[in-house]
Amino acid sequence: xxxxxxxxxxxxASVKLxxxxxxxxxxxxxxxxxxxxxxxxxxxxxxxxDLKRSEExxxxxxxxxxxxxxxxxxxxxxDGINSLIKLEDPVGKTVFCTELDQGLDLYKVxxxxxxxxxxxxxxxxxxxxxxxxxxxxxxxxxxxGGSEARNTNRILADxxxxxxxxxxxxxxxICLLETREDVNEMLKMDEYIDLIIPRGSNEFVRxxxxxxxxxxxxxxxxxxxxxxxxxxRIDMAVKIVVDSKTQYVAVCNATxxxxxxxxxxxxxxxxxxxxxxxxxxxxxxxxxxxEIIPVSPAAEEDWKxxxxxxxxxxxxxxxxxxxxxxxxxxxxxxxxxxxxxxxxNAALFMNLVDSGNVFWNCSTRFxxxxxxxxxxxxxxxxxxxxxxxxxxxxxLLIYKYKVIGNGHIVDDYAKRVKTFKHxxxxxxxxx
Amino acid sequence: xxxxxxxxxxxxASVKLxxxxxxxxxxxxxxxxxxxxxxxxxxxxxxxxDLKRSEExxxxxxxxxxxxxxxxxxxxxxDGINSLIKLEDPVGKTVFCTELDQGLDLYKVxxxxxxxxxxxxxxxxxxxxxxxxxxxxxxxxxxxGGSEARNTNRILADxxxxxxxxxxxxxxxICLLETREDVNEMLKMDEYIDLIIPRGSNEFVRxxxxxxxxxxxxxxxxxxxxxxxxxxRIDMAVKIVVDSKTQYVAVCNATxxxxxxxxxxxxxxxxxxxxxxxxxxxxxxxxxxxEIIPVSPAAEEDWKxxxxxxxxxxxxxxxxxxxxxxxxxxxxxxxxxxxxxxxxNAALFMNLVDSGNVFWNCSTRFxxxxxxxxxxxxxxxxxxxxxxxxxxxxxLLIYKYKVIGNGHIVDDYAKRVKTFKHxxxxxxxxx
Numbered sequence: 001x002x003x004x005x006x007x008x009x010x011x012x013a014s015v016k017l018x019x020x021x022x023x024x025x026x027x028x029x030x031x032x033x034x035x036x037x038x039x040x041x042x043x044x045x046x047x048x049x050d051l052k053r054s055e056e057x058x059x060x061x062x063x064x065x066x067x068x069x070x071x072x073x074x075x076x077x078x079d080g081i082n083s084l085i086k087l088e089d090p091v092g093k094t095v096f097c098t099e100l101d102q103g104l105d106l107y108k109v110x111x112x113x114x115x116x117x118x119x120x121x122x123x124x125x126x127x128x129x130x131x132x133x134x135x136x137x138x139x140x141x142x143x144x145g146g147s148e149a150r151n152t153n154r155i156l157a158d159x160x161x162x163x164x165x166x167x168x169x170x171x172x173x174i175c176l177l178e179t180r181e182d183v184n185e186m187l188k189m190d191e192y193i194d195l196i197i198p199r200g201s202n203e204f205v206r207x208x209x210x211x212x213x214x215x216x217x218x219x220x221x222x223x224x225x226x227x228x229x230x231x232x233r234i235d236m237a238v239k240i241v242v243d244s245k246t247q248y249v250a251v252c253n254a255t256x257x258x259x260x261x262x263x264x265x266x267x268x269x270x271x272x273x274x275x276x277x278x279x280x281x282x283x284x285x286x287x288x289x290x291e292i293i294p295v296s297p298a299a300e301e302d303w304k305x306x307x308x309x310x311x312x313x314x315x316x317x318x319x320x321x322x323x324x325x326x327x328x329x330x331x332x333x334x335x336x337x338x339x340x341x342x343x344x345n346a347a348l349f350m351n352l353v354d355s356g357n358v359f360w361n362c363s364t365r366f367x368x369x370x371x372x373x374x375x376x377x378x379x380x381x382x383x384x385x386x387x388x389x390x391x392x393x394x395x396l397l398i399y400k401y402k403v404i405g406n407g408h409i410v411d412d413y414a415k416r417v418k419t420f421k422h423x424x425x426x427x428x429x430x431x
Numbered sequence: 432x433x434x435x436x437x438x439x440x441x442x443x444a445s446v447k448l449x450x451x452x453x454x455x456x457x458x459x460x461x462x463x464x465x466x467x468x469x470x471x472x473x474x475x476x477x478x479x480x481d482l483k484r485s486e487e488x489x490x491x492x493x494x495x496x497x498x499x500x501x502x503x504x505x506x507x508x509x510d511g512i513n514s515l516i517k518l519e520d521p522v523g524k525t526v527f528c529t530e531l532d533q534g535l536d537l538y539k540v541x542x543x544x545x546x547x548x549x550x551x552x553x554x555x556x557x558x559x560x561x562x563x564x565x566x567x568x569x570x571x572x573x574x575x576g577g578s579e580a581r582n583t584n585r586i587l588a589d590x591x592x593x594x595x596x597x598x599x600x601x602x603x604x605i606c607l608l609e610t611r612e613d614v615n616e617m618l619k620m621d622e623y624i625d626l627i628i629p630r631g632s633n634e635f636v637r638x639x640x641x642x643x644x645x646x647x648x649x650x651x652x653x654x655x656x657x658x659x660x661x662x663x664r665i666d667m668a669v670k671i672v673v674d675s676k677t678q679y680v681a682v683c684n685a686t687x688x689x690x691x692x693x694x695x696x697x698x699x700x701x702x703x704x705x706x707x708x709x710x711x712x713x714x715x716x717x718x719x720x721x722e723i724i725p726v727s728p729a730a731e732e733d734w735k736x737x738x739x740x741x742x743x744x745x746x747x748x749x750x751x752x753x754x755x756x757x758x759x760x761x762x763x764x765x766x767x768x769x770x771x772x773x774x775x776n777a778a779l780f781m782n783l784v785d786s787g788n789v790f791w792n793c794s795t796r797f798x799x800x801x802x803x804x805x806x807x808x809x810x811x812x813x814x815x816x817x818x819x820x821x822x823x824x825x826x827l828l829i830y831k832y833k834v835i836g837n838g839h840i841v842d843d844y845a846k847r848v849k850t851f852k853h854x855x856x857x858x859x860x861x862x
Contacts, residue, residue, distance in 0.1 A: 015759060015783055015785055016783070018782065018783070018785070019779075019782040019783055098803070098804050100797070100802065100803070100804065104793060104797075106803055106804075113815050113816060114785065114815055194815045194816065195815070195816055206644065209644035210644055213637065213640035213641055213647075215646060215647075215814065215815075215816045215817075216644075216646075217816075233838075236838040239838055239840055240838060240840060242840075243840035243841055243842050247840070247841045247842050247845065248841075328446060343862065346835075346862060347862035348450075350831075350833050350862060351449065351450040352446055352447070352449070352450055354446055354449070354545065355831070356831060356832060357831070357832045357833075357834065358831055358832075358833050358834075359833075359834045359835075359836065360833075360834070360835045360836065361835065361836045361837055361838055361839070362535060362834055362835075362836025362837075362838070362839040362840070363836075363839065363840045363841050365840075365841035366531070366535075366834055366836075366839070366841060367832065367834075371531065371841070371844070371851060372529070372531070372537055372832070373529050373531065373537075373851065373853035383646065384544050384545055384625045384626070384646075384829055385544060385625065385626055385646045385648075385816070385817040385829060386646075386816040386817040386829075388829055388830060388831070388832075389831075389832045390832075398815055398816060398817075398819055399819060400781075400786070400787060400788070400789055400819070400820075401787060401788045401789075401798065401803070401819075401820045401821075402781050402788075402789050402790075402791075403788070403789075403790045403791070403793055403797055403798075404777075404790075404791045404792065404793075405790065405791065405792045405793025405794075405797075406792055406793075407664075407667040407670055407671060407792055407793070408792070408793040408794065408797070409670055409671060409673075409674035409678070409793070409794045409796075410674055410678045410679075410794050410796035410797060410802070411674050411678050413802070414678065420802065420804065422804035431774065431777060431778035431781060431782075
């Protein structure tokens with residue numbers, strides 16, 4: 001089947017899926033979970049082929065690790081599906097109701113976006129997570145995984161499509177793309193696809209944005225900061241910086257730059273160095289940092305770099321305003337944390353730092369859908385419209401305005417025969 | 432000043448504006464209203480120059496009418512500003528609060544998007560409406576109006592900038608572009624501009640989408656439908672169709688296509704024709720329509736056309752599913768209304784029609800920010816992410832996740848020393 005036909009079918013199915021009952025969607029999710037367990041041997045066999053081929057092609061060890069999809073990982077995604085079933089259906093919620101006039105009521109009601117195009121990296125678990133999130137939120141989905149996982153992705157997509165067919169979900173709601181050309185074709189299908197979520201490098205996301213008029217919910221670099229304010233407790237600051245930097249270095253919410261108020265720098269920097277030396281973190285710093293602790297000089301480029309490694313850049317600032325300015329200039333709008341006992345400075349920082357996640361006295365590593373209690377996440381958005389920060393089910397929704405009248409016409413209001421009331425009502429959409 | 436410097440300044444000012452108090456913003460709005468009245472003679476003089484030049488350049492009469500900005504229109508925009516002052520400040524509202532763990536609280540708090548780029552047509556009132564909506568919602572704004580209104584726009588932007596400067600709003604938050612080249616340069620400034628709102632033709636909006644990686648909140652054609660169901664009351668159907676088509680033909684929420692169930696068509700179509708003949712509406716129809724009433728044949732192109740004129744296309748359908756399918760195929764996702772006394776059919780229509788505004792038993796002309804009670808609107812969005820339908824203050828907002836801890840680190844949760852609680856709390860962000 002041509003990709004365009006497939007996209008047409010996803011769109012068509014998505015319209016019906018939007019009206020699917022909570023019960024039907026949950027039954028389909030349960031079918032998926034069952035089929036994944038029933039057919040785990042097939043999945044593991046397909047994954048073994050992918051692993052073998054990728055090893056022969058000398059795929060890097062961390063990528064091989066992400067590619068591996070064994071019984072434990074299958075159990076993890078099944079657990080995830082079971083949690084998703086328990087979450088409240090986000091579709092069809094009345095956001096507000098306004099009585100426009102007698103017998104004329106406006107309801108703002110949540111609904112699915114429509115068709116989501118997702119391009120993701122090597123982890124096959126992402127395919128299951130994303131497609132089940134789309135199902136629960138009533139969206140059709142077109143998926144493109146990494147080519148290294150092609151066999152695993154193919155069997156997973158087949159299992160999901162079969163299980164949901166059997167459950168009575170409109171056929172064609174999920175579609176797997178396999179080639180790079182498919183992706184380029186997909187970017188042109190603004191007629192059928194409503195939102196693209198690319199998960200990959202900053203350059204990749206920018207490429208997608210430059211080559212599609214479809215809205216993109218993107219994720220740029222995670223250049224996160226900790227700022228140690230003059231009113232910080234030293235022990236807390238050290239603890240938070242060590243966790244933010246080293247708890248898991250290869251992720252977007254790890255801290256890359258430490259900012260320190262000049263008055264507290266002589267006390268706190270030696271302690272930080274001591275703690276980070278133990279974790280073998282390489283330090284680079286501004287001239288003032290170099291006066292206090294022995295570190296390599298930081299270049300302008302360091303403030304813009306997502307190391308994703310055991311490396312930290314350090315800058316001593318004159319005051320909180322310089323810290324905020326630095327973050328808004330060099331940060332990526334992801335996650336930034338202030339360590340302070342001063343409430344006013346915390347408020348200033350959290351108001352003026354223009355990031356999706358702003359923290360007071362805790363580690364930047366907390367910005368994550370699971371930790372936030374969202375259940376699962378399709379990714380973390382550094383976009384500034386629609387969804388920001390960790391994106392769960394809510395990020396896959398939009399709304400409709402539904403108006404119920406009784407023969408009401410605008411002419412009566414234009415001629416002032418009738419006037420609008422605009423009374424807020426606490427009512428759910430009745431149909 | 433170079434445009435890039437101006438954009439940098441808008442961005443810088445917008446960060447501070449995001450934290451401006453409700454009182455400050457309302458005082459600034461009051462200053463704008465006062466200055467517009469105080470300097471109305473200057474405005475009218477500048478507008479007279481625009482009108483004179485545009486007449487000489489043979490601008491069409493309806494456009495000249497839109498360009499005119501006299502004392503009555505100044506009074507209208509001042510009234511609008513006074514209503515805006517009375518609206519609740521949408522910034523800083525806590526959407527929800529979750530206790531992640533003891534002493535670790537997550538707050539989702541509304542905040543401005545940042546910098547909005549707006550490109551609008553000839554009406555100078557749009558400049559005042561849009562910039563004051565941006566101010567109230569804490570956003571910086573870059574504006575480009577029609578060149579025919581250049582003198583009027585210049586004096587209005589000057590008055591607004593001076594008044595807000597005097598009130599203490601960060602200088603540079605508003606910036607007026609004057610040339611087409613400026614627009615093209617603006618489209619590349621994704622570093623400074625967070626959202627573009629183009630108000631103009633469908634082609635123009637698509638041009639913007641194709642030439643910018645900045646998110647676009649767009650408005651395609653308004654191809655709106657009325658569907659007369661088999662269970663419709665004839666008199667109500669006629670009344671709603673006449674209003675939807677003729678109450679004001681030149682606007683996006685006017686109906687362009689009428690769909691009629693085959694069982695009711697023989698009764699209702701002659702009545703519709705009689706009523707629309709009185710308003711001199713030209714009718715085109717499908718073969719089945721032509722069997723019932725004398726109308727010109729409709730071509731495939733008619734179902735895709737936004738007439739914005741006294742013209743209506745009519746199609747007889749076999750059932751509600753054909754009607755829904757027609758709307759989802761040819762409609763523009765704007766506004767569609769079903770006329771029926773059958774509750775189940777109304778529910779089906781409102782669930783399956785994939786439009787921002789779906790109506791039951793009322794005119795399509797109701798989809799409008801003022802009629803919905805939103806105060807003012809920046810436009811109507813047919814996008815499917817962020818904002819849909821009439822866009823008021825809410826559409827200019829996004830949110831931040833703010834987390835307050837007390838030295839919390841992720842390592843404790845990774846090592847299961849601590850576990851997440853995820854308890855929903857009814858609390859506002861305390862800072």
